[in-house]
Structure formats: C-alpha cells, structure tokens
Amino acid sequence: MGKATAAGQAGTEGGIGRRQPCPCGSGKRYKACHGAAGGAANVIVTRPFEGLAAECELVALREFVPSATAKLPLRSGDREITLATVLPMAAAAMVRSDGQAFVGLQVQTRSGDISRDLARAVEWAQQAEVGTSLSVVGPEDAPEGTVPARLQDLVDPEALLDVELHGDFSWWMPDDVEPTGDVALSLERANAAIKPAQRLDAEGVHSAYWMDAGEKAHVRWVRPESEERLLAALARLSVRGELALDEDSRYAGSFRAHGLLVPVWDLDREKHAREWEQPVAEMGRRLNEVLATLDTEPLDTAEHRAREGLRGRQVTVR
Template identity: 45%
Template sequence: MGKKNRKKDAAAKPKRQEVPFVERPFEGLKGEADLVAMRELLPSASAPLTLTGELADVPVLLVTLLPEMWPAIRREDGTVVVAMQASTRSGDASRDVAHAIEAAAKLEPGTPLRHLELPEVGARLQDLVDPKADWELTVHGDFHYWADPAAEKSAELDQALEQAAEHIVPSKAVEGVSAAYWCRMGKEYLRWVRTEDEYELLDALAKLHAADETPLEDGTRLIGFFRSCGLMVPVWELNAGTEADELAGVAKKFEDRLAKALADDASLTPEQRRARSGLISREVTLR
C-alpha cells in the first residue's frame, strides 16, 4: 500500500475516544465505599442494582468475581450479572461497569460475556442506576451466585465452586458501621473504607494517633492504610482470634472518636504532624 493510501485510510478511520481518568469514580452513588471494597478488597460479595431509563427493565446483580474473569453474564431469566473485579479497566471504573452492563444486556439469555474491549466515552454507573433505589451489599463465603438458578446443574460446576471457595479469604461486614470489613489472612484484620476527604481524614487520624486513640481496643493497632478509587482504607491488626461479631461495639466507639477529631479544626501540633507523616509512610495505593 502506498504512502498516500495509508494516510487516506488513517484519516478515514475515526479516532478512538479514550475514557478520561476519574480519581473517585463511584462518587455520588449509594454504597460508594462498598463498591470500592467489592472492586479491591472483598473476595466474594454481591449487590442488586435497580436501573433507570432504557435499561430500567433489566435486573442487574453486581458481584466481585465471575468464572475465568468474565466481565459479565446474562442468566436464563435475563438477569445481568456483572463482575467488579474484571480485567477490562479504563481510567474510570464507573464507566467500565456501565459498559459491561450495556454489553451484557444485549446478549441472549444464558450467554456469558467472555471478553470486553476497553470502553469509549459513554454512560457511567451514575447515569444508569436509579438514585432512589436502596443499596444492600452481602458478603459471601463462597461463589454460589456463579450458578444460574434457571440453568441445569452440573458436576463440573459444583466442582469449580468447591475449588474456588477453598481459596476465599474469610471476610465479613462489621455490623453497626458502614463499609468496615473483618478478614482473616493468617492474622485477623479490619479494613474500613472511608468516604471523608483524604486530607481531613489524615489530620483526624493523626490527632487520634498522637493521643493513642487509634487502637480499637487493647492489643489492636492501626498499621497503615490503602488508597483506592479516591478513598482511604485504614487497616487495623486485631487481637488473635478476633471474630467479626466482636467488633461492632469497638468500631462504633472509634467512629465516634473519629467524628470528634474530624470536627476539630485546630492546626496540628508538632507531635500530631509527626504522627501524620508516620501514617503517610505506611500508605499503599491499590488504584
């Protein structure tokens, strides 16, 4: 092909519209902190979505993971099941999920969406979800939602579910507070997704840390934090053998202390600034 023809073909091909990066992609949605947890922290969880507009009649179930890292599947009853932890990732996680919903809604019932190209600019989850609908996340100990209730069961699927469940990190939501998750990875930890402004949250944690008020109870310690999808996720190492149902009271008390620290607009003292620097040095960015 001649040089002129190549230029002509390049000019005729429309330029792909890349999705712009969004630091806090789920902002404005109910369950923003839970969505971040589903994308980054929880091994198995689900949450039904109620859509609006042209897709209002399409039932949607958000889940953490699907077999073979499928982006989505359309069940026999028409339900679209979409994975938060999928390999297709643009600069906007909200657009990625919306793109998967749109693509899976066009499939024939009983068909998995095995691959999804990177999306171009388009609808985001905020554009599809009914803002008045309730939000409810459930943490699971297995991947039973992989099985389509309307499809015929098979020994192969049962075996796959059993094998997948063996590798799940035990995780549970802490009752009484929002987006706080206990997990057991050799030791027990609490990972708490927070929606406050990160600088204000850091200052508040520094004030508490300098006053030795960050432990949830004796023997626990704040060991650092993750940062993902524009939100901070403080992490505590718990006392050996601590179960999730033992954390409700101490977590609520810590949240009360944190609220007071957030409301305190006094400048940081030298000791508090040192505490803040120490917290920053233990940050891990997930995405």
C-alpha cells in the same frame, strides 16, 4: 469574541463544548479527554465512583471483599442487574440460564475509567441473551461529540447497596444446574481460594469489613473523607493514644483505592467478627468528633509529625 474562539466554545454534536469540563469527572477539558481521539479509552479517572452514595461500598467490593452480591439500584430498565465481586472465569457480565443478570466488579478493564466500563457491562447485561457472558469490556470509543455512559448515569446516586456476603461461589449457578467444564473448574478454584469475611453492621458504620487472612485478621474500612482530612484526624487520635480499636488490636496502616483511603487494623483472631462491631462504631464516633474540629483547631507539632508517620505507612492499590 473572535471567530476562532467562538468556534472553540461552540457545542459539539452531543451538546458538549470542547473547552468545557469533561462530564466524565476527570477534571480535564472535553477536548483533551473524551473529546480527543481515543480519549474515552485513555483518560484515567482516579475516583471513578465519586458522586454515588455507594462509593465506599463499591470500592470495598472491587478491591478486597471475596464473595458478595448486591442489587444494582438502576434508574430504568426491565431487567434487574445484580452487582457481584467475581464471576466465573472473571467475566465482566453474565446472564444465567434462569435469566438472572450479573455484572462483575473484580475484572480486567481496558480503559482508565472503571465507572465507564461497568456502565458498558450493565448495558450489555440489560440486552444480552439468556445463557451468555461478556469476557472483557471492549475499548470501543463513543461516537464523536458524545460521552459514553458511566455508572453514575445509570444508577440512583442516593441509593446505598444492600450487600450480601457468601461463604462460597455457589450463587454463580441456578439451584437446579450443576456446573460443568471450565465453569466447574473456575468454581472449584474460586471456592478453594476464598477467605472468611464479615461486613460489620453497627450504627454509623458503613463499608467496614472483618477479614481473616489466615495468620492475621483485619478490619478494613473504606472512608469517604479526602485523604488529607482523614490522615489529619487519624494523626490526632494517634497522639491521643486512641487509634487502636481496643487493647487486642493495632492500627496497621492504610491503602489508597480509587481515590479513597482505607485504614486497616490488625486484630486478635480469637475474637469473633461480631465482637469488633462495637469497637469499630466507637472508632467511628471518635473520628467524627475529631473531623468536626479540624477546621477550627489545626494540628499541632506532635500531630503534624504523627500525620507524616501515618503517611509513610500507606500504599496505593488503584
């Protein structure tokens, strides 16, 4: 091996070879990703929560759940961190006057890796003073030869999230504190804009939410399968006439968010959210049965056409 090649393979100061895959999960070599000048801020990670059991729930909380909190299953640290959908004035993190720390998911970020930005917010919240907040996660690069921490480095990868939905944003404040100034105004605006939502709780169902959008109600279900595999399963159910949840619903389409597909069903608004738990559980069983057959029973001509039709009804959110 020549000296130039050996130098290219040599480990950096942080023990990462420049020709090795970048640990951030982008799929690029380290030298073209976090090892490049400004790489930590510029690289786009399309599936930022990959590898976490809570991936689907994180996507839901990031994209469409209005008001919810969940304890973050950290591997270490003296301060408990609560993950939240939205914080006052869309802050990235805050430590309330009672010492309770929160990290927000629905925030502006300055890099292409949401997992990295969330990890920075968590690290800030673990050390921040009581009564302070972090408005935006900064774009600072890591020291040369190192990779900034990502959420996958800080939390238990096997842990699910115990999500608690709220009817408003009163949880922003400790019980004995009245909001004032900009926080009071932010709280008023957030409460005025909130739409009813319910997490569907049924056997085998995770990351599915009933949402009342006003004129319509929906089920939005973040699925863990690859897009192509899930589309194939949905196409097979469509050809069989089994794609609706029941006679009072219809499959509306899907959207992509952070590398995952989120199927959406339009619903009869007259039914209570809990009435959709069993139909969603039955849909889950149908999907699992079809997914198990795809490797041995390829799509036929009608199913291929159905898949292309379903693909045409997709949009990309993130």
